[in-house]
Amino acid sequence: MLRTSARALVFLILFSMYCLGQGPCPTATSTQTTTIPTFSKDMICTVPQVYGAGGLVGTDHGGPLLSTARFSHAAHFSSSALQSFSPLNTAIGTQLTQLPFTSPGSGFIFSFNPSLGVVTRQTESFGPVLTERADTIGKHRVFVGVSYQYFNFDQADGVNLRNFGAVFHHESESTLCTPGSVITCIDGEPVFQRDIIATQNRIDLKVHQVTAVGTIGVTDRLDVSVAIPILDVRMGMSSNATIDSFESSTDIPSCCVHQFDPTNPNIPSRQSFIAANHSIFFNQRSAAGIGDVIFRGKYEVLKREKIGVAAGLDFHAPTGDEKNFLGSGTWGLRPFVTFSYGGRISPHASFGYQRNGDSILAGDVTTNTSAHLPDIITYSAGVDAGVTRRISISADFLGQALVNTKKIAATTFVDFGGTSHSDITTSTATLNQASIAVGGKFNPFGNLLVIANVLFRVNDAGLHSKPVPLIGLSYTF
Numbered sequence: 221m222l223r224t225s226a227r228a229l230v231f232l233i234l235f236s237m238y239c240l241g242q243g244p245c246p247t248a249t250s251t252q253t254t255t256i257p258t259f260s261k262d263m264i265c266t267v268p269q270v271y272g273a274g275g276l277v278g279t280d281h282g283g284p285l286l287s288t289a290r291f292s293h294a295a296h297f298s299s300s301a302l303q304s305f306s307p308l309n310t311a312i313g314t315q316l317t318q319l320p321f322t323s324p325g326s327g328f329i330f331s332f333n334p335s336l337g338v339v340t341r342q343t344e345s346f347g348p349v350l351t352e353r354a355d356t357i358g359k360h361r362v363f364v365g366v367s368y369q370y371f372n373f374d375q376a377d378g379v380n381l382r383n384f385g386a387v388f389h390h391e392s393e394s395t396l397c398t399p400g401s402v403i404t405c406i407d408g409e410p411v412f413q414r415d416i417i418a419t420q421n422r423i424d425l426k427v428h429q430v431t432a433v434g435t436i437g438v439t440d441r442l443d444v445s446v447a448i449p450i451l452d453v454r455m456g457m458s459s460n461a462t463i464d465s466f467e468s469s470t471d472i473p474s475c476c477v478h479q480f481d482p483t484n485p486n487i488p489s490r491q492s493f494i495a496a497n498h499s500i501f502f503n504q505r506s507a508a509g510i511g512d513v514i515f516r517g518k519y520e521v522l523k524r525e526k527i528g529v530a531a532g533l534d535f536h537a538p539t540g541d542e543k544n545f546l547g548s549g550t551w552g553l554r555p556f557v558t559f560s561y562g563g564r565i566s567p568h569a570s571f572g573y574q575r576n577g578d579s580i581l582a583g584d585v586t587t588n589t590s591a592h593l594p595d596i597i598t599y600s601a602g603v604d605a606g607v608t609r610r611i612s613i614s615a616d617f618l619g620q621a622l623v624n625t626k627k628i629a630a631t632t633f634v635d636f637g638g639t640s641h642s643d644i645t646t647s648t649a650t651l652n653q654a655s656i657a658v659g660g661k662f663n664p665f666g667n668l669l670v671i672a673n674v675l676f677r678v679n680d681a682g683l684h685s686k687p688v689p690l691i692g693l694s695y696t697f
Contacts, residue, residue: 244262245264262544263453263506263545264542266456267423271459272284272486275298275301276300276417277297279481279485279486284499286480286481286496297390300391301417304388306646307628308423312545314625315622316545317540319449320350322365322673323433324363324434324516327346327696328363329355344606345565348602349673350675353560355560355562358437359440360437363695363696364697365434365669366692367691368691369429369690370426370427370688372426373686374684377682383420384420384644385644386643386644390414390416416633417461419460423455424454425455428452434446440523442517442519444515446513447516449511450511451511453507455505456502457503459501460500461500463497463498479497480493507546509540509546511546512538515537516535517532519531528560531557532557534552538550542581548576548581552593554572556570556572558571565603570601571598572598574596578592596620596622600619601616609663611663614660620653625682626646626648627649629645630642630643651681653677657674658673658674667696669694670692673689675687
């Protein structure tokens with residue numbers, strides 16, 4: 221009995237290690253001949269599993285391709301599909317964790333006036349919406365706020381997410397071209413190896429973000445803050461796939477002609493079979509929950525009548541579920557410095573550098589491999605102005621550079637028959653994203669502020685959203 225228990229324990233340990241190694245959305249490989257992967261509920265698997273639980277493989281491996289006695293289609297196109305889509309999945313996962321939100325700085329700045337012997341309001345405007353100013357809120361003051369933003373993403377690195385092509389290539393099978401082989405070969409390669417799967421794809425990605433912020437004035441120069449984002453992420457992908465085959469009548473159909481299987485039992489609700497070489501696939505998921513909570517400390521190192529300089533530190537805690545694009549899956553640390561000038565017209569600027577750890581979002585979701593999440597350089601500049609005592613407006617430039625991150629680009633592939641297909645290529649580069657924010661704040665009574673803002677992207681680098689509206693409320697006690 222003791223031996224039986226020991227064997228059971230060893231089996232459980234080995235089984236657990238196997239499951240961990242498979243990652244959140246494993247896809248079939250040529251070495252997996254008995255286990256069919258299952259569909260994951262995680263949003264990170266929406267793209268990798270759009271063609272089936274096992275990827276772009278045969279029905280005997282959880283995919284849509286027709287399997288035969290000679291060829292199981294374990295990974296003939298799957299590796300190419302993963303290579304094409306992985307950077308796109310990484311870009312989405314990485315950049316959804318860097319969405320802007322309202323500044324935790326109060327619109328009301330108070331300080332002690334020694335000539336009057338009372339605490340008075342220091343600034344003539346209510347400050348920027350998405351960027352920083354150096355002023356702290358004042359000793360023992362408390363600021364709370366909540367805002368709502370809506371992101372509708374339509375591009376990635378200039379590639380239209382609503383209509384982009386991707387071409388998947390067959391894995392190498394050159395060892396099959398041996399003397400006396402029944403397979404037709406050209407230049408030492410099987411003809412069927414030149415087959416491709418040409419796809420036209422659409423990704424719909426929308427995010428609703430509600431952010432609660434709070435700040436406490438520890439001293440007249442030191443603030444501590446917290447920002448708690450709550451996200452609702454919705455993602456769907458459709459792929460119109462066509463197999464381009466180059467076999468001749470002399471090839472053995474049961475051996476080498478690639479086809480989709482209309483009787484696929486693994487994805488009946490996700491595949492629209494049109495013809496043996498044409499099928500439409502669909503996959504969608506949604507998730508809601510808390511994102512990565514951000515803790516901040518800011519100290520005003522230079523405090524003059526009109527000029528202020530502050531240094532701060534943000535700590536991004538990995539509280540969001542990275543497998544559902546709610547968080548980064550790793551820590552982030554961002555020291556920053558900010559400058560501002562007080563007056564009816566108040567310019568301000570800031571600069572920071574965020575160092576991140578390792579996350580599966582930057583790695584491989586099919587093998588549970590993590591990699592370094594790109595570091596981020598942040599910079600901003602703008603101006604806010606008091607129009608009246610109750611209304612102020614602001615305009616800001618926001619920039620961030622994602623250091624050595626994956627990017628995609630549109631290209632064209634010409635197949636063996638001379639037909640051109642739209643495709644994407646991948647590379648690694650530093651992405652410089654630029655946006656402009658225009659907004660205002662209204663003080664209806666007391667220390668209550670009503671906030672409105674619109675964020676516009678002015679270049680195509682990285683994940684691109686249509687104009688992002690923001691509405692919010694804040695109060696200073």
